[in-house]
Amino acid sequence: MGQTTRQQGEAMTATLEDVRQFWTNNLNGMKFLENFPESADQFWAASAFRYKYHVHLPRLFDRIAAAHPGARLLEIGCGMGDDTAQWAKRGIQVTAIDLTEPAVACTKERLRLCGLEATVQQGNAEALAFADGSFDLVYSFGVLHHSPDTPRTIDEVWRVLKPGGRALIMLYNRKSLNYVVHRLLHYPFDGSREDPCPVEHTYTQEQIRRMFRKFKSCAIEVDYLFGTGYGAVNDLIPKGLHQYLGRRIGWHLMIEAVR
Numbered sequence: 001m002g003q004t005t006r007q008q009g010e011a012m013t014a015t016l017e018d019v020r021q022f023w024t025n026n027l028n029g030m031k032f033l034e035n036f037p038e039s040a041d042q043f044w045a046a047s048a049f050r051y052k053y054h055v056h057l058p059r060l061f062d063r064i065a066a067a068h069p070g071a072r073l074l075e076i077g078c079g080m081g082d083d084t085a086q087w088a089k090r091g092i093q094v095t096a097i098d099l100t101e102p103a104v105a106c107t108k109e110r111l112r113l114c115g116l117e118a119t120v121q122q123g124n125a126e127a128l129a130f131a132d133g134s135f136d137l138v139y140s141f142g143v144l145h146h147s148p149d150t151p152r153t154i155d156e157v158w159r160v161l162k163p164g165g166r167a168l169i170m171l172y173n174r175k176s177l178n179y180v181v182h183r184l185l186h187y188p189f190d191g192s193r194e195d196p197c198p199v200e201h202t203y204t205q206e207q208i209r210r211m212f213r214k215f216k217s218c219a220i221e222v223d224y225l226f227g228t229g230y231g232a233v234n235d236l237i238p239k240g241l242h243q244y245l246g247r248r249i250g251w252h253l254m255i256e257a258v259r
């Protein structure tokens, strides 16, 4: 259904173990940091860099936390735990999972240093270890398109949500400027030419609506013109223009679906 960078002439043979190996060696966000954070201040500073570019995220955290105080939220693919800490800080009861051990260890350490509470454990989005209807909210940012069987992960999100529960998911947008740039440069979306991310599906809004067809409703917004990796180019573009273009040809499809 989606497209991966390996589709250019190569069979899509990447397995979940390939994905685990890649993200074990490439803890997301570390490439933008000189050293591994060792204090709460250093973790918050790393987050400040993230939200300087991901400006749509704090808006989402505020809106959802205000509308669902104390909700039970499952985060799938917590990475370094930036967003886990943001949900926990806003009083949400978070259970966070990730495929890799370094991500779980890093998220636990961040929460400990920052004095925040959440349950963090290893887990696989394609086979969630939770009973049907366990959560009010499921949040997953930039994760499910990296799993070999993305449609299966969406079915799992549906299953663990309570009836009326809400999925908040970001998937990569095929109809975006970032997609075109990376394809022209023959550069993977994550990783490098030498060490490309093994699974990088991208989607159109039509494909997403099909994957979310079991949900009662599915709203999609486009945001985020460039990836963080564009560095100074990001800062050269006036904020208003950035937002205008981001809303049309941005890289993030922000999905909000009600079960």
Ligand SMILES: C[S@@+](CC[C@H](N)C(=O)[O-])C[C@H]1O[C@@H](n2cnc3c(N)ncnc32)[C@H](O)[C@@H]1O
Pocket (backbone or CB within 6 Å): 019, 020, 023, 024, 028, 029, 076, 077, 078, 079, 080, 082, 097, 098, 099, 100, 103, 123, 124, 125, 126, 140, 141, 142, 143, 146, 147, 190
């Ligand atoms: C691009 S990172 C995003 C991390 C975090 N959400 C963020 O925005 O910084 C992708 C993460 O998804 C995790 N991941 C990939 N496939 C997964 C799966 N099937 N189940 C759980 N986590 C998975 C990886 O281990 C990695 O930490």
